[in-house]
Amino acid sequence: MRLGLDLLFMVPGETGGRETYSRELLRALRETQPDLHVTAFLNRETAAAGPGWWSELPDRAVALPRVWARKQASWALGETVVLTRAASAARVQLLHSPANFGPAAGRFARVLTLHDLMYRLQPELVSKAVRVATDAVLVPAAKRAHRVITATEASREEIAAELGLDRDRIVVIPHGAHPPPRGTRDLAAARARLEAGTRPIVLAVATNVEHKNHPALLAALAELAPEERPLLVIAGHGTDELAARAAELGVGGDARLLGAVSDAELEDLYAVATVYVTATRHEGFGLPVIEAMGRGLPVAASDIPVLREVAGDAGWWFAPEDPRSIATTLRSVLAGGAEVEDRRRRGLAAGRNYTWATTAALTVEAYAAALSAQTS
Known part of the structure; x- marks a missing residue:
């Protein structure tokens, strides 16, 4: 043909x-x-x-x-x-x-x-x-x-x-979604590049367009007490332009706004992340959610029909327009425990079904x- x-x-x-x-x-x-x-x-x-x-x-x-x-x-x-x-x-x-x-x-x-x-x-x-x-x-x-x-x-x-x-x-x-690449990754070096120290890492991946709603993630970070804040890493074309907003909210030191990254850099980010998060207002699918689940990451996401369909009972849900809802959900996932591990495993199994x-x-x-x- x-x-x-x-x-x-x-x-x-x-x-x-x-x-x-x-x-x-x-x-x-x-x-x-x-x-x-x-x-x-x-x-x-x-x-x-x-x-x-x-x-x-x-x-x-x-x-x-x-x-x-x-x-x-x-x-x-x-x-x-x-x-x-x-x-x-x-x-x-x-x-x-x-x-x-x-x-x-x-x-x-x-x-x-x-x-x-x-x-x-x-x-x-x-x-x-x-x-x-x-x-x-x-x-x-x-x-x-x-x-x-x-x-x-x-x-x-x-x-x-x-x-x-x-x-x-x-x-x-x-x-x-591609499965994670084989072989070991230098996680210590990846964390060092982010200056993460021992902090948990919350990762978001999306181009910086309005419906992706990245500023809500920065606002959610500001809702958390300084001593409980994870390191928020946002990767995607134009996300480096969010630095001024992060500074306004007083979370500039708690966020890494990377802009576009290579495929290898993205795999490093998935490998060192503790949680994947998206505060998107609207999606047709949500490919990074599938990629994150297939790499064994818990997923905290906007409670919208498409992401409910994609992530099902593996996801943790919040209202994307409410920074307090996002912060509360992240706090629950970062606390860990049996329920987090159970949903993570369900997500891992589901993510691997997408080829x-x-x-x-x-x-x-x-x-x-x-x-x-x-x-x-």
Whole structure:
């Protein structure tokens, strides 16, 4: 099959979970589908970044020279018009748009991965202009896709209700997660780099965008007495910009705001962490939660439907808008005990069930259904 992969959304290293999903799905597809011919469509920023997975994993990478991800009008025109022409010229049989947006027309089957509808369900997080512009591109793409993929049943219900899509056209395919790498890690060196001393480490991993709600974690840290505060480590693109807020709250010395980190650095952080935490307001899946559970970490998380579905009875839950609720939950988890250990073990077992090989196999089934729908 000649597959097209829409990467016009991506700025390498800055687009968080959507980039991870696209990269790991493509890797798994390449490993399991030897007859797959993949053409990746890139924007100017990605093309200018030089070699990377986006040029090494596909059979062919096509840069669209007039499409910029950071220029909204240029990107929207790219998704709706330029990409349709480029995919047709490349003679793809199916185009997969893995990051919420894609073309609504073309002489090829179309699969859209729709991670969530946060812009509609949490409208206070974005401007009216952004909501209108997002609707203009996303809704036609979703309504005219031959299959829509999303990662959880909760997201499927939101999409069906909000957009009026037939549930049979929406396929639930959970994301995968890599198992922890083999071999030993130098935990003492990793702790030393963080200047953690003997303190427990609470880890959060996410790009610094508003719905990830990182400031609530800093506020929760301030709710704890100085002598009981863990070291809060937040990793992800832009998280180093939270330093001023941490200083305002008087917890600058209790937080390490690392910005983007490499895969090896992230594994070190998982290895030395005591607890994983997320105060996100909205998610389509929650990949770091799965990664953390699969590495044996207790998880304290926002009490929202998607994370309840993903973590189940392994999680510890709090109200993400209430720093005191977050602080109380962290205090309970950090205290340890039989209940913490029991939930940790349940999470470890659950986390290991998520693999990219399974994600790829189910995605291939969705491709087949889309191709069938196109010709019927």
